[in-house]
Amino acid sequence: MGIVSPLGLGLEHNWSRLIAGESGIGRIASFDPSDLPAHVAGEVPAGPTEAGCLTLSDWVPVKDQKKMDRFIHLGLVAATEAVEDSGWKPESEEDRCRTGVMIGSGIGGLQTIYDASITVHEGRARRLSPFFIPSALINLVSGHVSIKYGFKGPNHSVVTACASGVHAIGDASRLIMLGDADVMVAGGAEAAVCPLGIAGFSSARALSTAFNAEPEKASRPWDRDRDGFVMGEGAGIVVLEEYEHAKARGAKIYGEIIGYGMSGDAYHITAPAEGHEGAYRAMQAAVRSAGIAVSDIGYVNAHGTSTMADDLELQAVERLFGDAASQVAMSSTKSAIGHLLGAAGAVEAIFSILAIRDNVAPPTLNLDNPSTESAIDRVAHEAQRRKIDIALSNSFGFGGTNASIIVRGV
Amino acid sequence: MSEIADKVKKIVVEHLGVEESKVTPEASFIDDLGADSLDTVELVMAFEEAFSVEIPEDAAEKIATVKDAIDYIEKQKAA
Numbered sequence: 311m312g313i314v315s316p317l318g319l320g321l322e323h324n325w326s327r328l329i330a331g332e333s334g335i336g337r338i339a340s341f342d343p344s345d346l347p348a349h350v351a352g353e354v355p356a357g358p359t360e361a362g363c364l365t366l367s368d369w370v371p372v373k374d375q376k377k378m379d380r381f382i383h384l385g386l387v388a389a390t391e392a393v394e395d396s397g398w399k400p401e402s403e404e405d406r407c408r409t410g411v412m413i414g415s416g417i418g419g420l421q422t423i424y425d426a427s428i429t430v431h432e433g434r435a436r437r438l439s440p441f442f443i444p445s446a447l448i449n450l451v452s453g454h455v456s457i458k459y460g461f462k463g464p465n466h467s468v469v470t471a472c473a474s475g476v477h478a479i480g481d482a483s484r485l486i487m488l489g490d491a492d493v494m495v496a497g498g499a500e501a502a503v504c505p506l507g508i509a510g511f512s513s514a515r516a517l518s519t520a521f522n523a524e525p526e527k528a529s530r531p532w533d534r535d536r537d538g539f540v541m542g543e544g545a546g547i548v549v550l551e552e553y554e555h556a557k558a559r560g561a562k563i564y565g566e567i568i569g570y571g572m573s574g575d576a577y578h579i580t581a582p583a584e585g586h587e588g589a590y591r592a593m594q595a596a597v598r599s600a601g602i603a604v605s606d607i608g609y610v611n612a613h614g615t616s617t618m619a620d621d622l623e624l625q626a627v628e629r630l631f632g633d634a635a636s637q638v639a640m641s642s643t644k645s646a647i648g649h650l651l652g653a654a655g656a657v658e659a660i661f662s663i664l665a666i667r668d669n670v671a672p673p674t675l676n677l678d679n680p681s682t683e684s685a686i687d688r689v690a691h692e693a694q695r696r697k698i699d700i701a702l703s704n705s706f707g708f709g710g711t712n713a714s715i716i717v718r719g720v
Numbered sequence: 721m722s723e724i725a726d727k728v729k730k731i732v733v734e735h736l737g738v739e740e741s742k743v744t745p746e747a748s749f750i751d752d753l754g755a756d757s758l759d760t761v762e763l764v765m766a767f768e769e770a771f772s773v774e775i776p777e778d779a780a781e782k783i784a785t786v787k788d789a790i791d792y793i794e795k796q797k798a799a
Contacts, residue, residue, distance in 0.1 A: 371737060372737050373735070373736055373737025373738075374737075377758075436765075437765055437768075437769065439762060439765075440758040440761040440762050440765075441758060441762065444758075
Protein backbone atom coordinates (compact mmCIF):
# COMPACT_ATOMS: atom_id res chain seq x y z
CA MET A 311 0.00 0.00 0.00
CA GLY A 312 1.18 3.54 -0.67
CA ILE A 313 -0.03 7.01 0.24
CA VAL A 314 0.99 10.54 -0.56
CA SER A 315 -1.32 13.12 1.00
CA PRO A 316 -1.34 16.51 2.71
CA LEU A 317 0.00 14.65 5.77
CA GLY A 318 3.07 13.75 3.73
CA LEU A 319 4.73 10.89 1.99
CA GLY A 320 4.50 7.24 2.90
CA LEU A 321 2.05 4.85 4.47
CA GLU A 322 3.33 4.76 8.05
CA HIS A 323 4.19 8.45 8.12
CA ASN A 324 0.62 9.31 7.10
CA TRP A 325 -0.90 6.87 9.55
CA SER A 326 1.11 7.97 12.56
CA ARG A 327 0.36 11.65 11.90
CA LEU A 328 -3.32 10.86 11.38
CA ILE A 329 -3.55 8.92 14.62
CA ALA A 330 -1.73 11.71 16.45
CA GLY A 331 -4.52 14.08 15.40
CA GLU A 332 -2.34 16.22 13.15
CA SER A 333 -3.74 18.23 10.25
CA GLY A 334 -2.40 18.59 6.71
CA ILE A 335 -4.63 21.57 5.93
CA GLY A 336 -3.17 25.04 5.43
CA ARG A 337 -3.35 28.22 3.42
CA ILE A 338 -2.86 27.43 -0.27
CA ALA A 339 0.86 27.78 -1.00
CA SER A 340 1.20 26.62 -4.62
CA PHE A 341 -0.47 29.81 -5.92
CA ASP A 342 -1.89 33.01 -4.46
CA PRO A 343 -5.54 32.29 -3.61
CA SER A 344 -6.38 35.87 -2.54
CA ASP A 345 -8.76 36.46 -5.47
CA LEU A 346 -10.73 33.28 -4.79
CA PRO A 347 -13.41 32.71 -2.14
CA ALA A 348 -11.59 29.74 -0.57
CA HIS A 349 -8.00 30.14 0.64
CA VAL A 350 -7.41 26.79 2.29
CA ALA A 351 -6.52 23.34 0.96
CA GLY A 352 -4.52 20.26 1.76
CA GLU A 353 -1.34 20.25 -0.31
CA VAL A 354 1.36 17.60 -0.33
CA PRO A 355 4.31 19.09 1.58
CA ALA A 356 7.42 19.59 -0.55
CA GLY A 357 10.77 18.79 1.02
CA PRO A 358 13.23 16.00 1.72
CA THR A 359 11.98 12.42 1.36
CA GLU A 360 13.47 11.40 4.71
CA ALA A 361 11.32 14.03 6.42
CA GLY A 362 8.19 12.49 4.90
CA CYS A 363 7.92 15.21 2.28
CA LEU A 364 7.89 15.08 -1.50
CA THR A 365 10.96 15.64 -3.63
CA LEU A 366 9.50 14.78 -7.00
CA SER A 367 12.83 14.11 -8.70
CA ASP A 368 13.35 11.19 -6.29
CA TRP A 369 10.33 9.52 -7.92
CA VAL A 370 9.92 10.83 -11.46
CA PRO A 371 12.94 11.69 -13.64
CA VAL A 372 13.13 15.43 -14.28
CA LYS A 373 12.91 15.03 -18.05
CA ASP A 374 9.67 13.03 -17.70
CA GLN A 375 7.98 15.38 -15.22
CA LYS A 376 6.78 17.84 -17.84
CA LYS A 377 5.10 15.02 -19.75
CA MET A 378 2.63 14.44 -16.93
CA ASP A 379 0.23 16.50 -14.92
CA ARG A 380 0.75 16.56 -11.17
CA PHE A 381 -2.02 13.99 -10.55
CA ILE A 382 0.07 11.48 -12.52
CA HIS A 383 3.18 12.41 -10.52
CA LEU A 384 1.33 11.78 -7.27
CA GLY A 385 -0.18 8.54 -8.58
CA LEU A 386 3.27 7.30 -9.58
CA VAL A 387 4.70 8.16 -6.15
CA ALA A 388 2.02 6.17 -4.28
CA ALA A 389 2.07 3.32 -6.82
CA THR A 390 5.83 3.01 -6.45
CA GLU A 391 5.52 2.76 -2.67
CA ALA A 392 2.70 0.21 -2.99
CA VAL A 393 4.46 -2.02 -5.53
CA GLU A 394 7.74 -1.94 -3.59
CA ASP A 395 5.85 -2.73 -0.38
CA SER A 396 4.07 -5.68 -2.01
CA GLY A 397 7.30 -7.26 -3.19
CA TRP A 398 5.53 -8.31 -6.41
CA LYS A 399 8.06 -8.07 -9.25
CA PRO A 400 6.86 -10.50 -11.91
CA GLU A 401 9.68 -11.82 -14.04
CA SER A 402 7.90 -14.19 -16.38
CA GLU A 403 5.85 -12.91 -19.29
CA GLU A 404 2.90 -14.93 -18.00
CA ASP A 405 3.03 -13.29 -14.55
CA ARG A 406 3.33 -9.84 -16.12
CA CYS A 407 0.27 -10.54 -18.24
CA ARG A 408 -1.64 -11.57 -15.12
CA THR A 409 -0.87 -8.25 -13.39
CA GLY A 410 -3.07 -5.26 -14.19
CA VAL A 411 -3.58 -1.67 -13.16
CA MET A 412 -6.75 0.29 -12.41
CA ILE A 413 -6.10 3.77 -11.02
CA GLY A 414 -8.79 6.42 -11.21
CA SER A 415 -9.09 10.15 -10.81
CA GLY A 416 -12.05 12.46 -10.49
CA ILE A 417 -10.75 15.44 -12.40
CA GLY A 418 -7.48 14.57 -14.14
CA GLY A 419 -5.02 17.11 -15.49
CA LEU A 420 -6.93 20.30 -14.79
CA GLN A 421 -3.92 22.63 -14.50
CA THR A 422 -2.47 21.15 -17.69
CA ILE A 423 -5.74 21.80 -19.54
CA TYR A 424 -5.81 25.36 -18.17
CA ASP A 425 -2.26 26.07 -19.33
CA ALA A 426 -2.87 24.56 -22.76
CA SER A 427 -6.07 26.58 -23.18
CA ILE A 428 -4.10 29.78 -22.66
CA THR A 429 -1.53 28.71 -25.26
CA VAL A 430 -4.30 28.16 -27.82
CA HIS A 431 -6.15 31.32 -26.78
CA GLU A 432 -2.99 33.36 -27.40
CA GLY A 433 -2.88 32.08 -30.96
CA ARG A 434 -0.01 29.72 -30.25
CA ALA A 435 -1.77 26.45 -31.04
CA ARG A 436 1.23 25.26 -33.02
CA ARG A 437 3.31 25.59 -29.86
CA LEU A 438 1.09 23.25 -27.87
CA SER A 439 3.16 20.50 -26.29
CA PRO A 440 2.80 17.06 -27.87
CA PHE A 441 2.52 15.84 -24.30
CA PHE A 442 -0.58 17.91 -23.54
CA ILE A 443 -3.13 15.15 -24.19
CA PRO A 444 -1.27 12.27 -22.50
CA SER A 445 -0.50 14.59 -19.59
CA ALA A 446 -4.17 15.33 -18.94
CA LEU A 447 -5.81 11.94 -19.59
CA ILE A 448 -7.09 10.24 -16.46
CA ASN A 449 -6.14 6.68 -17.44
CA LEU A 450 -2.51 7.70 -17.93
CA VAL A 451 -1.67 7.00 -14.28
CA SER A 452 -2.49 3.37 -15.04
CA GLY A 453 -0.53 3.67 -18.27
CA HIS A 454 2.61 5.05 -16.64
CA VAL A 455 2.52 2.49 -13.81
CA SER A 456 2.21 -0.35 -16.32
CA ILE A 457 5.11 0.99 -18.38
CA LYS A 458 7.30 1.49 -15.31
CA TYR A 459 6.80 -2.06 -14.05
CA GLY A 460 5.92 -4.02 -17.20
CA PHE A 461 2.46 -4.97 -15.95
CA LYS A 462 0.72 -6.22 -19.09
CA GLY A 463 -2.64 -7.31 -17.67
CA PRO A 464 -5.89 -5.31 -17.77
CA ASN A 465 -5.06 -1.61 -17.97
CA HIS A 466 -8.07 0.32 -16.86
CA SER A 467 -9.23 3.41 -15.03
CA VAL A 468 -12.25 4.82 -13.24
CA VAL A 469 -13.85 8.27 -13.41
CA THR A 470 -16.70 8.65 -10.96
CA ALA A 471 -15.83 11.97 -9.35
CA CYS A 472 -15.25 11.56 -5.61
CA ALA A 473 -16.14 7.86 -5.67
CA SER A 474 -13.35 7.00 -8.16
CA GLY A 475 -10.94 5.62 -5.57
CA VAL A 476 -13.38 3.13 -4.04
CA HIS A 477 -14.77 2.16 -7.44
CA ALA A 478 -11.25 1.47 -8.71
CA ILE A 479 -10.37 -0.79 -5.79
CA GLY A 480 -13.76 -2.50 -5.82
CA ASP A 481 -13.82 -3.04 -9.58
CA ALA A 482 -10.21 -4.26 -9.59
CA SER A 483 -11.05 -6.82 -6.91
CA ARG A 484 -13.95 -7.98 -9.08
CA LEU A 485 -11.58 -8.40 -12.05
CA ILE A 486 -9.48 -10.70 -9.88
CA MET A 487 -12.62 -12.60 -8.79
CA LEU A 488 -13.64 -12.96 -12.45
CA GLY A 489 -10.22 -14.35 -13.33
CA ASP A 490 -9.03 -11.51 -15.54
CA ALA A 491 -5.92 -11.02 -13.42
CA ASP A 492 -4.12 -12.43 -10.37
CA VAL A 493 -2.76 -9.07 -9.21
CA MET A 494 -4.19 -5.57 -9.68
CA VAL A 495 -2.55 -2.28 -8.72
CA ALA A 496 -5.54 -0.10 -7.85
CA GLY A 497 -6.46 3.24 -6.32
CA GLY A 498 -6.88 6.90 -7.10
CA ALA A 499 -4.84 10.06 -7.68
CA GLU A 500 -5.84 13.72 -7.70
CA ALA A 501 -4.19 17.12 -7.97
CA ALA A 502 -6.91 19.72 -8.52
CA VAL A 503 -5.67 22.30 -6.02
CA CYS A 504 -5.19 24.89 -8.74
CA PRO A 505 -7.00 28.18 -9.50
CA LEU A 506 -9.46 26.54 -11.89
CA GLY A 507 -10.24 23.71 -9.47
CA ILE A 508 -10.74 25.95 -6.47
CA ALA A 509 -12.76 28.47 -8.50
CA GLY A 510 -14.96 25.74 -9.97
CA PHE A 511 -15.85 24.08 -6.68
CA SER A 512 -16.27 27.52 -5.12
CA SER A 513 -18.82 28.44 -7.78
CA ALA A 514 -20.70 25.26 -6.92
CA ARG A 515 -20.74 26.57 -3.31
CA ALA A 516 -18.99 23.40 -2.22
CA LEU A 517 -15.87 24.76 -0.49
CA SER A 518 -15.34 26.11 3.01
CA THR A 519 -14.75 29.86 3.05
CA ALA A 520 -15.41 30.76 6.70
CA PHE A 521 -12.08 29.54 8.03
CA ASN A 522 -9.63 31.19 5.64
CA ALA A 523 -7.82 32.69 8.63
CA GLU A 524 -7.73 29.39 10.55
CA PRO A 525 -7.10 26.74 7.88
CA GLU A 526 -6.73 23.79 10.25
CA LYS A 527 -10.28 24.36 11.49
CA ALA A 528 -11.87 24.48 8.03
CA SER A 529 -12.56 20.76 7.58
CA ARG A 530 -15.02 19.87 10.38
CA PRO A 531 -17.33 17.00 9.44
CA TRP A 532 -20.64 16.90 11.36
CA ASP A 533 -19.77 20.06 13.28
CA ARG A 534 -22.49 22.72 13.38
CA ASP A 535 -20.08 25.39 12.08
CA ARG A 536 -18.99 23.45 8.98
CA ASP A 537 -19.46 25.38 5.76
CA GLY A 538 -18.09 23.28 2.92
CA PHE A 539 -15.30 20.88 2.10
CA VAL A 540 -11.57 21.58 1.93
CA MET A 541 -9.90 20.32 -1.20
CA GLY A 542 -6.90 18.05 -0.80
CA GLU A 543 -4.47 16.44 -3.24
CA GLY A 544 -2.66 13.14 -3.20
CA ALA A 545 -2.91 9.48 -4.08
CA GLY A 546 -3.63 6.17 -2.44
CA ILE A 547 -2.67 2.91 -4.14
CA VAL A 548 -3.05 -0.72 -3.09
CA VAL A 549 -1.79 -3.94 -4.60
CA LEU A 550 -4.67 -6.43 -4.70
CA GLU A 551 -3.90 -10.07 -5.13
CA GLU A 552 -5.85 -13.29 -5.37
CA TYR A 553 -5.59 -14.80 -1.88
CA GLU A 554 -3.98 -18.16 -2.75
CA HIS A 555 -1.59 -16.36 -5.11
CA ALA A 556 -0.49 -14.02 -2.32
CA LYS A 557 -0.22 -16.83 0.22
CA ALA A 558 1.81 -19.03 -2.11
CA ARG A 559 4.52 -16.38 -2.50
CA GLY A 560 4.52 -15.46 1.18
CA ALA A 561 3.32 -11.92 0.53
CA LYS A 562 2.75 -9.40 3.30
CA ILE A 563 -1.06 -9.35 3.55
CA TYR A 564 -2.63 -6.31 5.22
CA GLY A 565 -6.23 -7.36 4.82
CA GLU A 566 -8.92 -8.74 2.61
CA ILE A 567 -11.63 -7.03 0.59
CA ILE A 568 -14.75 -8.93 1.53
CA GLY A 569 -17.55 -6.65 0.35
CA TYR A 570 -18.28 -4.05 -2.29
CA GLY A 571 -21.51 -2.26 -3.12
CA MET A 572 -22.55 0.40 -5.60
CA SER A 573 -25.63 2.47 -6.28
CA GLY A 574 -26.92 5.55 -8.11
CA ASP A 575 -29.15 8.25 -6.66
CA ALA A 576 -31.04 9.13 -9.87
CA TYR A 577 -31.83 12.37 -8.09
CA HIS A 578 -29.60 15.45 -8.53
CA ILE A 579 -26.21 16.28 -10.06
CA THR A 580 -24.59 17.39 -6.81
CA ALA A 581 -27.00 16.87 -3.88
CA PRO A 582 -27.73 13.50 -2.29
CA ALA A 583 -31.31 12.30 -2.03
CA GLU A 584 -33.29 12.48 1.19
CA GLY A 585 -31.87 10.28 3.93
CA HIS A 586 -28.98 9.56 1.54
CA GLU A 587 -30.93 6.51 0.47
CA GLY A 588 -28.42 5.86 -2.34
CA ALA A 589 -25.64 5.63 0.24
CA TYR A 590 -27.81 3.29 2.30
CA ARG A 591 -28.30 0.98 -0.67
CA ALA A 592 -24.57 0.99 -1.52
CA MET A 593 -23.67 0.07 2.08
CA GLN A 594 -26.41 -2.55 2.15
CA ALA A 595 -25.13 -4.11 -1.09
CA ALA A 596 -21.60 -4.17 0.33
CA VAL A 597 -22.78 -5.88 3.53
CA ARG A 598 -24.76 -8.41 1.49
CA SER A 599 -21.78 -9.24 -0.75
CA ALA A 600 -19.58 -9.64 2.34
CA GLY A 601 -22.03 -12.10 3.87
CA ILE A 602 -21.65 -10.53 7.31
CA ALA A 603 -23.97 -9.00 9.88
CA VAL A 604 -23.72 -5.19 10.15
CA SER A 605 -22.90 -5.65 13.82
CA ASP A 606 -19.60 -7.28 12.71
CA ILE A 607 -18.44 -3.88 11.44
CA GLY A 608 -16.38 -2.07 14.06
CA TYR A 609 -15.37 1.03 12.16
CA VAL A 610 -16.82 3.16 9.38
CA ASN A 611 -14.64 5.61 7.48
CA ALA A 612 -17.31 8.05 6.40
CA HIS A 613 -17.44 10.06 3.21
CA GLY A 614 -18.03 12.97 5.65
CA THR A 615 -16.88 15.93 3.55
CA SER A 616 -17.71 18.72 6.03
CA THR A 617 -20.79 19.78 4.05
CA MET A 618 -24.51 19.68 4.73
CA ALA A 619 -24.56 16.14 3.34
CA ASP A 620 -22.72 14.83 6.44
CA ASP A 621 -25.95 14.51 8.39
CA LEU A 622 -27.63 12.66 5.54
CA GLU A 623 -24.84 10.09 5.49
CA LEU A 624 -25.17 9.83 9.26
CA GLN A 625 -28.89 9.07 8.86
CA ALA A 626 -28.12 6.36 6.30
CA VAL A 627 -25.47 4.77 8.54
CA GLU A 628 -27.82 4.88 11.55
CA ARG A 629 -30.50 3.21 9.45
CA LEU A 630 -28.04 0.53 8.33
CA PHE A 631 -26.81 -0.27 11.84
CA GLY A 632 -30.14 0.00 13.64
CA ASP A 633 -29.71 -1.24 17.21
CA ALA A 634 -25.99 -1.84 16.61
CA ALA A 635 -25.34 1.89 16.07
CA SER A 636 -24.00 2.39 19.58
CA GLN A 637 -21.34 -0.29 19.01
CA VAL A 638 -19.68 1.21 15.95
CA ALA A 639 -17.17 4.02 15.58
CA MET A 640 -17.35 6.28 12.55
CA SER A 641 -14.91 9.05 11.69
CA SER A 642 -14.07 11.29 8.78
CA THR A 643 -10.35 11.44 8.06
CA LYS A 644 -11.12 14.29 5.64
CA SER A 645 -10.95 16.43 8.78
CA ALA A 646 -7.16 15.97 8.65
CA ILE A 647 -6.34 15.71 4.95
CA GLY A 648 -9.29 17.41 3.24
CA HIS A 649 -11.22 15.91 0.37
CA LEU A 650 -8.89 14.20 -2.09
CA LEU A 651 -11.76 13.83 -4.61
CA GLY A 652 -10.90 10.88 -6.87
CA ALA A 653 -8.13 9.75 -4.51
CA ALA A 654 -10.23 10.05 -1.35
CA GLY A 655 -11.82 6.61 -1.45
CA ALA A 656 -8.51 4.87 -2.00
CA VAL A 657 -6.67 6.70 0.78
CA GLU A 658 -9.61 6.12 3.14
CA ALA A 659 -9.82 2.41 2.29
CA ILE A 660 -6.15 2.19 3.25
CA PHE A 661 -6.80 4.03 6.52
CA SER A 662 -9.62 1.55 7.19
CA ILE A 663 -7.27 -1.39 6.73
CA LEU A 664 -4.71 0.18 9.07
CA ALA A 665 -7.49 0.82 11.61
CA ILE A 666 -8.04 -2.94 11.66
CA ARG A 667 -4.33 -3.73 11.79
CA ASP A 668 -3.73 -1.51 14.81
CA ASN A 669 -7.20 -1.63 16.39
CA VAL A 670 -7.38 2.16 16.31
CA ALA A 671 -10.13 4.41 15.01
CA PRO A 672 -8.60 7.60 13.60
CA PRO A 673 -10.15 10.84 14.85
CA THR A 674 -12.57 13.37 13.39
CA LEU A 675 -10.81 16.68 13.99
CA ASN A 676 -12.73 19.87 14.80
CA LEU A 677 -15.93 18.06 15.78
CA ASP A 678 -16.57 20.53 18.61
CA ASN A 679 -20.37 20.72 18.47
CA PRO A 680 -22.13 18.05 16.44
CA SER A 681 -25.07 19.50 14.51
CA THR A 682 -26.98 16.27 15.14
CA GLU A 683 -26.78 13.96 18.13
CA SER A 684 -26.24 10.28 17.34
CA ALA A 685 -25.67 6.97 19.07
CA ILE A 686 -22.73 6.47 16.72
CA ASP A 687 -19.38 7.45 18.22
CA ARG A 688 -17.77 9.83 15.74
CA VAL A 689 -14.34 9.77 17.39
CA ALA A 690 -14.13 13.50 18.02
CA HIS A 691 -10.64 15.05 18.33
CA GLU A 692 -8.67 12.00 19.48
CA ALA A 693 -8.04 8.53 18.06
CA GLN A 694 -9.65 5.66 19.95
CA ARG A 695 -8.16 2.31 20.73
CA ARG A 696 -10.91 -0.25 20.11
CA LYS A 697 -11.28 -3.74 18.70
CA ILE A 698 -11.86 -3.48 14.95
CA ASP A 699 -12.10 -6.68 12.91
CA ILE A 700 -14.06 -5.37 9.95
CA ALA A 701 -14.33 -1.85 8.53
CA LEU A 702 -16.52 -0.16 5.95
CA SER A 703 -15.49 2.84 3.87
CA ASN A 704 -17.88 5.11 1.95
CA SER A 705 -17.37 7.37 -1.05
CA PHE A 706 -20.02 9.32 -2.92
CA GLY A 707 -19.60 11.42 -6.04
CA PHE A 708 -21.28 14.17 -8.04
CA GLY A 709 -23.75 12.69 -10.47
CA GLY A 710 -25.29 10.67 -7.65
CA THR A 711 -22.80 7.81 -7.59
CA ASN A 712 -22.16 5.83 -4.39
CA ALA A 713 -19.65 3.14 -3.47
CA SER A 714 -18.92 1.26 -0.26
CA ILE A 715 -16.18 -1.21 0.44
CA ILE A 716 -15.74 -3.62 3.35
CA VAL A 717 -12.35 -4.86 4.49
CA ARG A 718 -11.23 -7.40 7.09
CA GLY A 719 -7.93 -8.29 8.68
CA VAL A 720 -6.26 -11.56 7.76
CA MET B 721 31.29 26.30 -31.97
CA SER B 722 28.76 28.80 -33.28
CA GLU B 723 26.28 30.58 -31.10
CA ILE B 724 23.48 28.59 -32.75
CA ALA B 725 25.21 25.28 -32.06
CA ASP B 726 25.66 26.26 -28.42
CA LYS B 727 22.02 27.15 -28.04
CA VAL B 728 20.82 23.96 -29.81
CA LYS B 729 22.97 21.88 -27.48
CA LYS B 730 21.56 23.64 -24.45
CA ILE B 731 17.99 23.03 -25.58
CA VAL B 732 18.69 19.35 -26.19
CA VAL B 733 20.29 18.92 -22.76
CA GLU B 734 17.36 20.64 -21.11
CA HIS B 735 14.57 18.82 -22.95
CA LEU B 736 15.99 15.32 -23.02
CA GLY B 737 17.69 15.43 -19.63
CA VAL B 738 20.96 14.08 -21.03
CA GLU B 739 24.54 14.91 -20.13
CA GLU B 740 26.13 17.68 -22.16
CA SER B 741 29.03 15.46 -23.20
CA LYS B 742 26.66 13.11 -25.01
CA VAL B 743 25.25 15.85 -27.18
CA THR B 744 27.79 15.56 -30.01
CA PRO B 745 27.01 16.77 -33.55
CA GLU B 746 26.58 13.19 -34.76
CA ALA B 747 24.29 12.15 -31.87
CA SER B 748 20.88 10.96 -33.02
CA PHE B 749 18.01 12.19 -30.87
CA ILE B 750 16.21 8.84 -30.97
CA ASP B 751 19.09 6.33 -31.19
CA ASP B 752 21.65 8.02 -28.93
CA LEU B 753 19.82 10.49 -26.70
CA GLY B 754 16.79 8.44 -25.63
CA ALA B 755 14.13 10.58 -27.30
CA ASP B 756 10.84 9.16 -28.55
CA SER B 757 8.74 10.51 -31.40
CA LEU B 758 6.85 12.94 -29.14
CA ASP B 759 10.14 14.21 -27.67
CA THR B 760 11.38 15.08 -31.14
CA VAL B 761 8.17 17.00 -31.89
CA GLU B 762 8.69 18.98 -28.70
CA LEU B 763 12.37 19.58 -29.51
CA VAL B 764 11.54 21.01 -32.91
CA MET B 765 8.99 23.31 -31.27
CA ALA B 766 11.63 24.45 -28.81
CA PHE B 767 14.01 25.23 -31.70
CA GLU B 768 11.27 27.18 -33.48
CA GLU B 769 10.60 29.18 -30.35
CA ALA B 770 14.24 29.83 -29.44
CA PHE B 771 15.38 30.84 -32.94
CA SER B 772 12.15 32.41 -34.21
CA VAL B 773 12.10 30.14 -37.24
CA GLU B 774 9.41 28.03 -38.85
CA ILE B 775 10.32 24.39 -39.31
CA PRO B 776 7.71 22.76 -41.56
CA GLU B 777 6.77 19.16 -40.88
CA ASP B 778 8.60 17.67 -43.87
CA ALA B 779 11.80 19.47 -42.83
CA ALA B 780 11.31 18.46 -39.19
CA GLU B 781 11.12 14.81 -40.19
CA LYS B 782 14.62 15.04 -41.67
CA ILE B 783 16.16 16.44 -38.48
CA ALA B 784 17.50 13.31 -36.83
CA THR B 785 20.80 14.45 -35.33
CA VAL B 786 22.12 17.45 -33.46
CA LYS B 787 24.04 18.49 -36.57
CA ASP B 788 20.88 18.26 -38.72
CA ALA B 789 19.22 20.74 -36.41
CA ILE B 790 22.17 23.14 -36.32
CA ASP B 791 22.56 23.04 -40.12
CA TYR B 792 18.88 23.66 -40.74
CA ILE B 793 18.69 26.59 -38.36
CA GLU B 794 21.94 28.16 -39.65
CA LYS B 795 20.61 27.94 -43.20
CA GLN B 796 17.31 29.58 -42.21
CA LYS B 797 19.09 32.33 -40.31
CA ALA B 798 21.47 33.01 -43.22
CA ALA B 799 18.62 33.24 -45.71
